[in-house]
Amino acid sequence: MRGRHGRVEAITIITPVRGWWSWWLRLSWPFARGNPLVLRPLLRLAFIHFAHWSLIRRGRGRYLLFQSNFNGDVKQYVDAFSLTVPGRMRLMWGGAHGFPGPRPMERFKRFIFGRAIPADHYWSAYPEATTRMVTDALDIRARYGEVDAIEAGPEAFAAAYRRFIIAVQNKL
Amino acid sequence: MSTGVAVLLSVRPDRLTALREALAALGEPEHSPLARLGQTHMARFVVVEEAIRDGPCLLFSAEADAQASSYLALVAERLPEAEPVWEQCRGYPGAGDPASVARWLAEHAMPAGFSVRPYPRSTVTEVREALDLRARLRDFAIRAQDLEPAALQRAWREEFG
Numbered sequence: 001m002r003g004r005h006g007r008v009e010a011i012t013i014i015t016p017v018r019g020w021w022s023w024w025l026r027l028s029w030p031f032a033r034g035n036p037l038v039l040r041p042l043l044r045l046a047f048i049h050f051a052h053w054s055l056i057r058r059g060r061g062r063y064l065l066f067q068s069n070f071n072g073d074v075k076q077y078v079d080a081f082s083l084t085v086p087g088r089m090r091l092m093w094g095g096a097h098g099f100p101g102p103r104p105m106e107r108f109k110r111f112i113f114g115r116a117i118p119a120d121h122y123w124s125a126y127p128e129a130t131t132r133m134v135t136d137a138l139d140i141r142a143r144y145g146e147v148d149a150i151e152a153g154p155e156a157f158a159a160a161y162r163r164f165i166i167a168v169q170n171k172l
Numbered sequence: 173m174s175t176g177v178a179v180l181l182s183v184r185p186d187r188l189t190a191l192r193e194a195l196a197a198l199g200e201p202e203h204s205p206l207a208r209l210g211q212t213h214m215a216r217f218v219v220v221e222e223a224i225r226d227g228p229c230l231l232f233s234a235e236a237d238a239q240a241s242s243y244l245a246l247v248a249e250r251l252p253e254a255e256p257v258w259e260q261c262r263g264y265p266g267a268g269d270p271a272s273v274a275r276w277l278a279e280h281a282m283p284a285g286f287s288v289r290p291y292p293r294s295t296v297t298e299v300r301e302a303l304d305l306r307a308r309l310r311d312f313a314i315r316a317q318d319l320e321p322a323a324l325q326r327a328w329r330e331e332f333g
Binding site: 027043046128141 | 175176178180191192195196201202204206207212213214215216217218219221225226230231233235244259277282283284286287288289291294296298299300301302303305306309310313317320321322323324328
């Protein structure tokens with residue numbers, strides 16, 4: 001299937017935006033970048049590997065490019081944006097031509113899918129992994145040294161091992 | 173820190189069929205030549221036919237463990253399979269000089285304005301190693317659950333050295 005490699009899927013959306021909206025985006029993005037208040041709800045969605053919004057300028061046209069690499073069903077993905085971060089969707093797409101608002105969900109989905117462009121070629125370096133698997137694996141890797149570095153005798157090692165396994169069991 | 177790299181290239185309308193054929197020739201993801209670019213987390217080629225009023229375009233984008241200019245130099249140097257793709261795009265300088273191709277790609281690069289990246293500081297290698305470690309630990313935890321401490325420590329050393 002185009003735009004999918006294993007459990008990872010690509011979505012690409014290009015929407016024309018009003019000139020003044022492109023100014024809003026360019027001015028607001030530096031403040032949004034790295035801002036936990038903006039990012040936290042989006043990161044909590046937990047199925048995005050990488051997502052980017054960019055501005056395209058072509059002649060007199062301005063376009064918002066959205067690209068995401070994610071896991072799961074694309075309809076549920078768009079539903080999640082509508083349900084959990086509607087304010088952020090409005091702040092991103094509010095000035096896009098034809099944007100109906102993040103709710104009701106079905107109208108928002110028609111807007112998104114009406115502008116989604118399938119990838120002609122797509123590849124992932126870890127196609128078998130969901131975002132949760134990756135973040136869990138990185139957390140485990142960070143703590144792995146707690147056990148691996150133990151030079152003590154078997155009892156002390158076993159105690160450290162048990163503590164480690166209990167700490168990471170939900171990530172395995 | 174990984175970087176979102178995106179390049180948008182104009183395509184002549186009479187070259188769209190050739191472009192799609194060149195992209196189809198890259199094959200299924202399991203055999204993609206993009207796998208040779210070790211710094212690539214994920215990458216895509218997208219033919220944009222109607223969304224942009226000025227005419228058809230090709231979008232090439234990737235999440236990479238490199239700054240955009242370095243990554244595009246890598247693409248120019250190590251992805252000869254992309255030459256039939258780039259040939260359909262306006263302004264392509266030709267295959268003879270990867271540095272020229274890298275410059276041409278960089279001239280058409282767009283920075284990401286806003287990004288969501290749950291693990292921005294992890295390289296492809298680190299992610300793969302972490303996933304491998306997770307799988308091995310899961311298997312080990314199952315095997316080792318009833319081992320006495322000395323046997324547990326021996327088994328750990330055998331598995332994780």
